[in-house]
Amino acid sequence: MPAERPKADTPDVRDVPASEPRDTAEELQLALGMLTREMRAAASGSGVSLSQVSVLKRLDRLGPSTASELAHAEKIRPQSVIATVNALQAEGYVTRTPHPTDGRRLLVSLTPEGRAFVGERRRAGHGRIAELIAERLTPAEQRLLAEAVPLLRRLAEH
Amino acid sequence: MPAERPKADTPDVRDVPASEPRDTAEELQLALGMLTREMRAAASGSGVSLSQVSVLKRLDRLGPSTASELAHAEKIRPQSVIATVNALQAEGYVTRTPHPTDGRRLLVSLTPEGRAFVGERRRAGHGRIAELIAERLTPAEQRLLAEAVPLLRRLAEH
DNA sequence: TATTGTTATACTCTATAACTATA
DNA sequence: TATAGTTATAGAGTATAACAATA
DSSP: OOOSSSOOSSOSGGGSOOOSHHHHHHHHHHHHHHHHHHHHHHHHTTTSOHHHHHHHHHHHHHOSBOHHHHHHHHTSOHHHHHHHHHHHHHTTSEEEEEOSSOTTOEEEEEOHHHHHHHHHHHHHTSHHHHHHHHHHSOHHHHHHHHHHHHHHHHHHOO | OOOOOOOOOOSOGGGSOOOSHHHHHHHHHHHHHHHHHHHHHHHHTTTSOHHHHHHHHHHHHHOSBOHHHHHHHHTSOHHHHHHHHHHHHHTTSEEEEEOSSOTTOEEEEEOHHHHHHHHHHHHHTSHHHHHHHHHHSOHHHHHHHHHHHHHHHHHHOO
């Protein structure tokens, strides 16, 4: 269905290369929003939500961690991470065990089921994004993206 | 699609450069989540939410658009974009005007206030992300990121 | 008193379902 | 019938505030 107005279907901002921080930021912000929605939608069918997957992967990397440590790593509030951990515990993917020396702390750990989920997820290619990368980018573009992703990590870190 | 290579089960994923789609995807996914939270937190103080900013910028690029067109561009449902447009209209940043030939459609347009907001935002450097890019990346890294961002756009597009 | 974990509550964002008006 | 817009409602995700237990 063609539009009746003389309006281009594609954004015409592309004639200017995004070479300044603010241009890069604008492009990145739009892409981020859309990719996040894409991932959330793709995850919604799998029984485990996006934030839950993120916490499971974090536990797989960090090992048993307290709620505060997870919150710091994810850059969200402890109260927020607790909601996610509660859901994961209810589904049997994590357990809470007392900290050996500090009675205030509880260590959150992956259960065998949780570990299996992360492994399965990794073998399957980490969901929608890996599919998109493999489908839509040439090998050279994939290499460029792989070089740029650590920069995004740096931006996201504390 | 590149050939599948058997991947050694290394204990720490961070030691391996992200060179395959699934590794790139995993890193990207973590960075995306954190950056999105960072942006949302930074936007929350400015009186206009992240999704509202996104729609305003979209209108600035596309010109007057219907709710369906905005929804298609943002990759969300028309019902969802309407909630955002309602909020923007209540704050005086957009107006709705009848479509000249199709009585079913309403064109959403930026008001002068809305246009001023986008311009101000652009001059200010598009918020937190631009700050982070300028602060944390060398010029060479900024150029690399600028090259990679269009690839993210490609991944996010329809 | 400071820190950790937690519950209660609210707001943002997006989805699905159902309705109205126009083509 | 099909399409555009809308309202009502629900769920995910995260925030702040307040509280209990432990250091």
